[in-house]
Amino acid sequence: MSDQTPEPAPANPTAAHGSDREPRADARRNRERILRTAQRLFATEGLGVPLDEIARRAGVGPGTVHRHFPAKEALYLAVATDQIRRLVTRAEALAATGDPAALFTLLSEMMATGAENVAVKSALVAAEFDLRTAAPDVAADLTGHVADLLDRAHAAGAARPDLTVDEVMALVAGAFAAIRHAGAETSPERSAHLARLILDGLRPRPR
Template structure:
């Protein structure tokens, strides 16, 4: 009996899929998840029927688009949890997660369960929250994280970070890094007021610094 050959996509189908994913990444990053599917098809230069054949629902498209970010988020949390100093690991998680989300507005929306049907994103969120909860308990036991910290504060941080909108990704990331610095000082049990990352130039006309 002859073994059945594995199913493979034709090159044109692969090209269509890649164009759809590239278009969706660009639009989701800039405008969030409310972008219509027809606009994604238009940007990808494919017909709506082609888009829905590859991705029957927006949830399946969201899952495919943010697969790399979900893996990156897990890697960040795993790295933080592996640090023998739980407070240092916790701070690194805050810094890197804020930066990851600053690059992509759509990922933050997906991560915050705007699209709970995107199963892999929802699973990544659950994994992240549970892992950070364990890391936070260790940092509290070490006396470094304030005792009244709760996981809702992490969600509040992500909601606030999502509100940072600037003219360029580079400025947005810089602003997010400084925001993370303020957040870490707010979370610390005995703030030491370490130097903050450089300020992002957000005001149209910023006053001269003394």
């Protein structure tokens, strides 16, 4: 017979495990709510919105925001990275359609997303944050999807044959600068017009 006294079992093992999981689920929901709110406020009110105001609009406590994002730069980076992840998901859906013009749909949406948060991207540049360094897997994933859609557009004759994926990505980045230079960040119509001008240059020239 053992002299060891067995350790008492938890009074409610299921509840104990559940309490471990629930805070994580709550934390994910809170983080998502903060990101959506910050993205909207940065786009409509600029980067000067205090973290405490973002917390109030998101319906969470200031401590929750500061726990997830201890500095404003961390929130800028998270907003931009989240946007890229959403574009990756959109690219996957477009690829599944088999539409040879899907490249232009995706690029148009990329430019619209960038126009809404061009200030966030400028803040990252000013803080010397490069998404390709800070979130290399996500950035590479998006570039890979753009390359696949470009290959499909090339095969269908929908994109000019001398166009490379590096040039496409450079032009998208240039579109953000053009939109900012034109002061069109808050005008979806003007930013969409600039995007169309750029995208027209990617199509084959008429013979």
